[in-house]
Amino acid sequence: MNNYCKVMTTDGLVRGIAIDAKEIVEQARQIHDTTPVMTAALGRTLAAASMLGSLLKAENNTLTLQIKGDGPAGGIMTVSDAFGNVRGYPGNPHVELPLNAKGKLDVSGAIGRDGTLTVIKDLNLKEPYIGRTPIVSGEIAEDVTHYLTVSEQTPSAVALGVLVERDWTVRQAGGFLVQLLPGAGEETIVRLEQALEGLPSVTTLLDEGMTPLDILRRVLRDFELEVLEESHKEYRCNCSRERVERALISLGRTELQALAGEQELTEVGCQFCPQKYEFTAAQLLQLAGL
Ligand SMILES: [Zn+2]
Structure with missing residues (x-):
């Protein structure tokens, strides 16, 4: 079943990607025996890595998304191939923290608020591309947004979420990434901001049974969309x-x-x-x- 979708607005000014990463994150949880807060931290990073990786140009390119903060998680390492198939591991899979003030898994408490987010793109050139920005909140979506806006100079909105059941299995996981493309002006920005305002969390949308395409239609509801890709991404290791x-x-x-x-x-x-x-x-x- 398709769990990934990429769209472009027909005016060519906005690109959108969404992923339902439930299967991927549940597999990661089972491999690494993660506690709920670490399932959320690793899961959010895996979803982001998959979406960023799927934007790579050539089949043999890879993207590494690494978050290293001063919290007990000891960092998160994820790698995506050029199709958005991902793998990853946490520094410490067994962190246990009380829920945060909002009653949510305290991802930022696990990651830490001081540290760096690093993206390494191996484009099969002599040297890989390396971009690094400081952690903004340790909640990962904001940190990735900051990286994309500052380091890649692509104004972006990123939402990531992981919902864990009482028995620690993954109930929902996924995210979306919306980017302004060259030529997008003030009018597009305002329309996008209005659409993003008051949007339920991505796990709420997934819990309502929305597919990645449904989510993008919701996020970009004021725009006419062209579907560029619907496909299936998975947790995939290429070790040998x-x-x-x-x-x-x-x-x-x-x-x-x-x-x-x-x-x-x-x-x-x-x-x-x-x-x-x-x-x-x-x-x-x-x-x-x-
Ligand atoms: Zn392996």
Whole structure:
């Protein structure tokens, strides 16, 4: 079933993306055994990474969205491919905090209010593109909005939400991203601001059974829309034994030799998925070129 939609207003001045990330975030929760506040923090970041990643131009491009604050979460790491399929992990999956003053999961308390949001776009050029802005609130949507407006100079509105059930499973998760494109003037801005005003939260819209396209029709209700893409995004890891080998080689000869000396079998787990890779001491020495 489609869980992602990209539209453009027919005047070409506004772009909109929405994702229903419930499946993705529930899978992330199961992989990382996250507490509700960390399911929300990781889930919001995954939804944002997917939407930003889906804007990449070439198939082999990747986008990394990393949030590092001074809170107990210890940072959130997410990566999207050029299609918007994502993976990610939290620094500390087990943070437990009381609900915030609004009675909501305290994502900003987990992330921290001091820190940075970093976007790395690997466009298969010599050097990756790196953009970094300070955290605004630690609620992630505002932080991503700030990044897009300041670092990419694309005025944007971002909404992200994750709703967790009493048994810690994911009830709803998703988000939308609306961007003004070159040529958009004051009139478009005002129409957009009016549409965004009083809009229910994205999890409320999802709870009402809205699809990503329904959400975009609601958000951009004053505009005529052209649907550019409806598709399915998923939690997807692309780890392989070869990639792990390359990572091990990058540790250097001394480190590999030490590892090989410590134990007969070294197990290396993927940070993004449950996959584990085993290396014998002899294999490690071979990687070390010894
Ligand atoms: Zn993996």
